[in-house]
Amino acid sequence: MIKIIDKEFIPYISAEEISKRINELGAEISKAYEGEKPLFVSVLNGSFIFTADLIRTIKTPIEVTFIRVASYEALKTTGKVREILGLKENVFGRDILILEDIVDTGTTLEHLLEAFKDLGTKSIKVATLLHKPDAQEKAEKPDFVGFEIPNKFVVGYGLDYEGLGRELKEIYQLS
Ligand SMILES: O=P(O)(O)OC[C@H]1O[C@H](OP(=O)(O)OP(=O)(O)O)[C@H](O)[C@@H]1O
């Protein structure tokens, strides 16, 4: 059991299990992109550790870049609008693999896919370490999933609670 600020978390997925599953995912993704040169787009902050470990299991040439997603209120009638920050590469005609640490409600993913749609990509897929199918409110599903998990808050391995816990080697679940 660990405590972060006011919340207690219990060990949930060990470092060994994460490593084993990432090797499997890497093999799956390498096969899917054999003979291609995809651009992996890692969504900061949470996915930096997953990205670093996953790309070292890939057996086909890839490029890697990092983006942030910003949200702001546009007009009250249209609700939230999201913007991609930091994408310098030209993605026109490219195979894109978005890397996420977690797909929870699916809101971020929906907005990312919407933003990329207008950029003329050849293909766009999503790999996420964690997916909460019971929390997902949006239609778009990730293509490569490390672990399907229940609808409980998790920290560690890049995921934070109030900015803390990203450095933990294993994943913990709110107790
Ligand atoms: O499916 P959703 O409900 O949209 O949640 C998933 C998003 O939430 C987290 O990002 P967060 O905004 O916490 O930023 P961070 O990666 O910098 O922690 C995570 O990295 C995903 O991008």
Ligand code: HPA
């Ligand atoms: O369960 C979670 N933990 C940390 N960050 C998150 N962002 C979306 N869901 C989560």
